[in-house]
Amino acid sequence: MNAQDIAALADCIAAGRRSRQVMDFLAADTAGLSEADSYKVQFAVHDRLCAGGKDRMAGWKVALTLPSQYEPLKLSGPVFAGIYASGVRKSGEVFDKGWPLKAGIECEMVATMARDVPAGTTYTADSIKPFVKSFHCGAEVVENRYGDVTKLGGPGRIADDVLQAACIIGTEVKDWQSVDFAKLQGRSTFDGKEIGAGPGTNVMGGALIALAWLANKVLEHGQQLKAGEVVLTGSVHPPVFLPGPGTARTEFVGIGGTETTYR
Numbered sequence: 001m002n003a004q005d006i007a008a009l010a011d012c013i014a015a016g017r018r019s020r021q022v023m024d025f026l027a028a029d030t031a032g033l034s035e036a037d038s039y040k041v042q043f044a045v046h047d048r049l050c051a052g053g054k055d056r057m058a059g060w061k062v063a064l065t066l067p068s069q070y071e072p073l074k075l076s077g078p079v080f081a082g083i084y085a086s087g088v089r090k091s092g093e094v095f096d097k098g099w100p101l102k103a104g105i106e107c108e109m110v111a112t113m114a115r116d117v118p119a120g121t122t123y124t125a126d127s128i129k130p131f132v133k134s135f136h137c138g139a140e141v142v143e144n145r146y147g148d149v150t151k152l153g154g155p156g157r158i159a160d161d162v163l164q165a166a167c168i169i170g171t172e173v174k175d176w177q178s179v180d181f182a183k184l185q186g187r188s189t190f191d192g193k194e195i196g197a198g199p200g201t202n203v204m205g206g207a208l209i210a211l212a213w214l215a216n217k218v219l220e221h222g223q224q225l226k227a228g229e230v231v232l233t234g235s236v237h238p239p240v241f242l243p244g245p246g247t248a249r250t251e252f253v254g255i256g257g258t259e260t261t262y263r
Helices: 003-019 035-053 154-159 207-220
Strands: 057-063 079-084 088-090 103-113 132-143 164-172 185-190 193-199 230-235 246-252 256-262
Touching (some): 003 035, 035 154, 057 164, 079 164, 079 207, 079 230, 103 164, 103 185, 103 246, 103 256, 132 246, 164 230
Parallel strands (some): 057 230, 088 164
Antiparallel strands (some): 057 079, 164 256, 185 193, 185 246, 246 256
């Protein structure tokens, strides 16, 4: 895909995101997109949606952390995408009808960054720790912007920020440096009924491992984790789309969680 084609596709995605209309064209338009070019499109979409100060990038998300998630989409491994400032919300947020288009919930840890993460080394779960300010029990709100999301391939998902809609920041994790993230158990409920659950190991072995992977991966693509940014480190269970209005909760057992309401 040449630069002109990347720009044209980014224009279409950005227009669809602004209008909050279903982008049923995206599956066909990204059918031949390579994984490498999909990130070029994603970054171009970021530029368009943040142009003129209408929004700004607030961080990143890790997605598709398990082979059972990325292999059917013909991706080489886990992926990443952007988070916009307009989508960063606190626990207790109430979403009015119309956005997200069709909401889904994921149970995730959210890291906030204390310092910029420079190039020049390969980060590990231990060496990324000094760059972290805090961890919070969190949630990702995803949305189906495509009509039939199952028709959208892996590169198409990357190009449009892997369904990202909002980052929900909940209970702060006390003394996170001593937490064994791999042993955490996360769960999501909707109107009191459990709809998803899984262990911390589902996130590439643990939230700090995923964060280190992200730090390395964005540097490979000419990006950088920066002070003040938030990072969704990956869900302990696949996204679960909500059946309609109601209240969703995410919980890391014994630590805390989030609550969001959808009208």
